[in-house]
Amino acid sequence: MADEALDQPPDATPSPTPATPPVPATPSPTVLLRPRREAFEHGLLPIPKLIFPEGTLAQTLAQLKEKLAASAPDGRVRAAALAEALQIPQEQAALALATLAAVLPAEDPALGDGAVDGSAADIRDMLLFLYIQSYKRLVPRSAHKDSPVVADVWPSTSAFDGYLSALSPIQLVRSNSRRFMPSQADEEIHQLSYLQKHMANILTLLADSVEGDGDDSLVLTMETFEHLGFLVQFSEGTSLSQAATFFACSDPDMPDVPVPAAQVLDWMSQKIAFSLEYSAERSAAKESNQQTMSDLDVTMAEANTSHPRNSTPSANPAYYRNVTFVEGFSKTSVVKHASDVKGNSIKVLNCHDSVIYILAPLKYATVYGCSDATVVLGAVGKVVKVEHCERVHIIAAAKRICIANCRECIFYIGVNHQPLVLGDNHKLQVAPFNTCYPQLHEHMIQVAVDPSVNKWDQPFVLGVVDPHDSLSHPAGVSDVKAESATCLDPDLFTNFLIPSWFGDERQGTTNRNPFPLPEIYGTSQSKKRSALEDIQKMIRELQLDENRKRELATALHVQFKDWLYASGNIRQLYCLQGD
Template sequence: LIGEEWPSHRARSPSPSEREAKISYQNRNWDDQAHLSFMQSHLAEILELLAEPGQLSPSGQAQRDGQISREAVRSLGLLLEGAADHGKPVQPVHRLLVKGPLQTQAGYSTLSRSFPLHTLLSCLQRSLTLIPFGITACLNSGKKQIWAQQVEGAMKRAMIARNTHMAPAGSKMVLMSQVFKQTLAETSDKLTGASIKIHRCSEAFIYLLSPLRSVNVDKCRDSTVVLGPVQTSVHVHSCQNVRVVCVAGRVAIGASSHCTIHAMTPTRPLLLPGNTDITLGPFHTFYPSLEDHMASVGLAVVPNVWDQPLILGTDGLTSSSNNPPSSQDTAHKLLPPSEFHTLSVPFQMEGDTCEVPGGLPPAYQAALDEKQKRIQSWQKTVMEARLNKEQKRQFQELVELKFHEWLLDTGHRQELYSLIPPAVTSLEDPKEAATDTTRVKDRKHSRTASEEG
């Protein structure tokens, strides 16, 4: 299509049209706007690709009387879907075009089971509109949430919006953008079955502990994202120093650096081009309702191939072996067991899960056991030292000093402090506060960390 690609995270065409240049700044982060512009600009060329070779002129242009079969139009379902009217069920585009008013407008013939190309083009051009449940619509008309607070000194305001109160199943979305230096935690029906977009968050700790449909983590840095089971895919793109912990149908990482992915997945993690220093580790946490949530989205503990990535280079698949990464492969590595620690979810919830589902890989469990032995040995040494009261006090002060120094050096102090809920103000939705205060599992936990300086 004149050298231009479908809008994606990758760079646009080096010579965009004047119209595309006009919208590129305003909507560069919201793909649904770019997708609409692309379809409006290239719909004629797309339909020509669907026409039979005999329907095209020697120059490759569609003839005025060209026809497109219903089967060919069916393939447009990859790009287009819609509804006959507001409130009507969403259907693939080929079904909408063969019945009702659109059948006449598109010129569909039940005898030839085909459409006149130019009539179909005109019909689609008149009918194309922005997806009503996309990111732009969620920002414009979705319900704004106050799960996060504005942090003093932050350049941009945190924005969280959702359309889950009005979108049909499969189109529910929650958008989180610009969350900065905060811990944000949520588990509720608002998240269940939703697609999550986490965008440009920095120095944040995000816990979304509900069964989810899909998750995109885009342009985030220095953050931790802990997810409930994700039915389809988790996609991490253009992130730096981000840790993602998930059970997911598929995991993909692209154009990211210094990121760690702790995953349980039945499909091999996909490493897209542009990655640097990606670490893959086993899923290493749990929360009480995790196994129930896994069952609800159809995910189990086996198979689990978190340590068998597929590496996709610019020229296609560059590695498909099950062997550990070689010394020549610097884009990713498996987490060394000596560096492994489990993650504790710091919230009280209801449920029966009390350990990592399926257990840990033997090498990582052995490493944890060895660490536990060292802790026990240290405790025994302290007890046998027979310190007097003053020595115990000095020893305790020294340990606490070293611990606080470690918290500062590692950045964990912010994580701990941001877990403290606000003492006076509640961040719950006003209409929901009366019904949710007694349910720990539906509470929102958030606190700014601006006072850490």
Template sequence: MPTSRIWLRLELFELGLLVLPSRHAATLTVAHVARSLDALHVRFQAAQAAADGDAEMHDAERRAAFTESDNLHSVTFPFWRDAVADVFQWREQDYRAFWLLLVQFHRRIPVKAAYVAATDALVDEAHCLAREQVPVFKIAIFLFVQTVKPHSWRAKYSLEPFDAVWYREHAAALDAAAAVGASSSPLSAPTSGSGNRSPQLKGSASPTLQASPHTMGMQDRSTSDAYYLEFVREKLGDLFALLFPSVELQDGSETIVSADQVDLLGFLLCVGSSEMVDSAASLSASYPAWPSSAEQSAGDAFLAGGLRAENGAKICAFFKKNLSLNETLYPPVGFTLSSASSFLLSSDTSPATSPPEAAPTVLSNFAKTTVIKRAEEFGASSGGSDLIIFSCHDTFIYALGASRYPLPRSASSTNVMITACNNCKIVTGPNTGILSLDRCENVHVTAVSSLIRVSNCLDSVINSYTLVPLIMSGENVGVQLGPYNAKYSGLAQQLADAHFVYNAESPGAWSSFVNLDSEKVDSAGGNEKAPISVQSPAAFREVVVPVKVAGNSSAGERPFPLPQEYAAALKAQHETVEALRHLVRSDEFDLATKRTMETVIQTRFKEWLSTTGNARQILDLVHIERSRSALSSSANASPAKDRAV
């Protein structure tokens, strides 16, 4: 395949990294990963000896090391956790978070046909942690990814944004800041009281202005992507040593790596056409010295030689040299992206030059507006895209497409990344991959997703339907979790089109979460906001989606039920509105009193529209509808003109 390109699957890094406390992350090294694989090997031998009733073999094999053939075993979560517990010494939530993420990537990134998971299974927490089996080579690669440690300042590779924190402000902190400020030079700049510019007090030092996670999140994506690429290039030899321990990475060595072995790396590396579109080809097809898989000899096998085998050092050097970033699938989103002024309010966010079909849908740098992306505007029949919402503020976003990750239909999924947004309300369509909410402030998200990650967020609300616990990491402050709160026509059909398997009798795992920052929670003071809490029924509101789904005239649908207390609260809200309407229409009051009541109600309603930003949203929606009507009229008039000519 002379025109093939090799790139890094960046979603493993961008969506899959665990942010653990330093004393637990200390065991995330290549040496510890190797020890964990050895521990798995011992468990395999012990299980085989127990099955054969050979106690002597059981004792003898305890000193054995991991071998290439172990890569092809598949294990469940309890088997893996029990085997590696003495090596990593993590907390229970760390193991659970690792495995929940791994299952998502395992199901969405097929490497060999023998390991493709069934798509019709209900992948809830019980299934993931008890029944789902993952091949060992994927576990090894995902552990290798975790060794990048971008959150650790001690590591050679580090990214400053992972160190940013929100500063919890209360009366005592503000008083202390004022006292320190008064003792400093009168020429010094005053400190701000806003959340992302509050002082960090260290003894008697002057208050310092330090960027919040939201500010640090508004960096060009290419900064972190280039960092991950260099890490893999430099450490690829270590990964070869983990997966193929008998292979000597020396040019003169007689040890070889077969094509089937190289294909295992397809969980981390991807091969495609020169246009950087995933062709679903095996990774070994990119090596020019090998014939295609159709031409391989009958003797080729996983540990055999044949025509498709090569010196391990040459293979490793080839991938290091040719590995690159795929800016089609992973564009460098950030301030280098074209400004939001190039997008149209009429919900058409396509630039003048249409991007490749596999490119993600990017909503970037929108401010004080309303953005609507309908289902028909996402992806093409041959594939689709991820959704990226970046650096938007004071914006209503309705992204209702069930877009797909560019893989075969049997493993289609969507990843949604919402990063560095502020004061936004976001509704997304069904998402069969991972939804990430990162470094956002005062953002309300309504979503259906296979898995949700929340990192470094402040005063945000997530109303969701998901089958597994949310993974919370980093510095979260004032984050509320609530049940899914939207219904619109066509939602059930979108779930079917996205192959999203759900339980129609359950509200999902919206209130369940795995908190990787629980040590800070335990030591939080009484004056601080709760890092994570459950939304109260009194605060629960239903989201109205102002979109008519094409070809569907049915009323709003709610495929899954609300929890009883939230359904009761919603019913009470509707009854209150109906009672007011009945009161105004009744004959109990004279005309003057009714007019006074109407005036009061209208005044309060206008105040609510103004304070919530809904007044601007209504004007935006009117403009969008007029634009769509004008375009529709123009399109209908064109055929008539053509016939007249």
């Protein structure tokens, strides 16, 4: 079924521990309604004026709809009109448009990537985008024990939150045992529960008013109904209007026949309830199965002895629908090529003291809970999100990047939009993109990352408190502007070399950094190359006998080996040589 792992690691072997009962088979429905996690994971902005109180949410957005419609006879919202309607700075309105563009299920030519003057979003998409700003992310089950199926979508905070807010990003992640952290299935149930609770208001907001009494006065056309694809999708790729029986007989050559909003609500409610019931049954069965297993805590080192370096631990499926996971690696190197990545998204989770190479074109990438690691992301056409990381080097060619709650990290980036910085960050540094591999140029073309535009040194800084996340910040704390990132000293800038044996030399020809280096960094690199050439020349010109030459060569090798061990790169060499 769609919520099963699409691909299990080929080397996963049965555990020698006592046999556990299999998960009871649950009848598989033909199609399941799923939330579009991209909207919830990458589409939320911690801008207070975009987030309305739940009690007045529907009324406020209905008034906003009238205001936007009056200023946009073509049904399109531009940054200036949005800024005026919400009373926010125009740069924040432009950010909202760009964020919406990044999470739409399909490209909107009039909106583009939201960065061009005159970019305009469909009012219906903008209303849905603003509505879900009220969503609250799921917190670990240790802090919120109610079943996600029946829990309120605005979990209450507790005194425990004050403790969490004082922790570093990694301490925060580690303070919650992994078995209490929300799974992908937990998050989907939580998102569906939110949509179930708010679907009546959402449909009322999208509906058109016509003459009639009661429920018959609000109708939806097929075109408007399809905009719900921003929030939900069917597991088998079926479009909403194809699945809906009330639009099944629509003639494409005839105008849309509007359908009463009440009828649409009944249909959506049934589909959501069915999907929630199915997901809850599977989740309960898996939890029951897991409780029969040993409840011993396993250290990260022990967990990583059970799987090879380039496969995700068998306890965690490598692929969840169209997401590839790289999770739980420690003191190793991992390489993922395009052929290894299923779908258009990747998540690098809880990796420590490792080097992760993702050499593939993607739409979305998430790096979460990592420390003392280097993560290389080839080309990401929508959003890279880096959250709760410490002492991590991120090397990414991407359309956008969002950085939240990180410490002592360096970002070597080529990005077409300003880096978005929010949350509780400390000692962040940004630098120009610094690597290449043979297929990089081709991958950037595939996902429309433009190497001629790099806004790496123009961070867009929002607040410390994220209203969507009660995990790392307690409710009621006054917000302040997040700590921004500083530019890396050019003398400390170095190129990152990806081993040549990773690439297929028959594909692509990119052998140099596709993003031009700023002059000050280019000058620093030239000085270093010149100094190296001078040393090499001096060594060549030394008048030494054979014994002294051997002594010099030995001394250089010893120093280089000492550096390999001191820097930790010796382990990477052994790992990669073995692969």
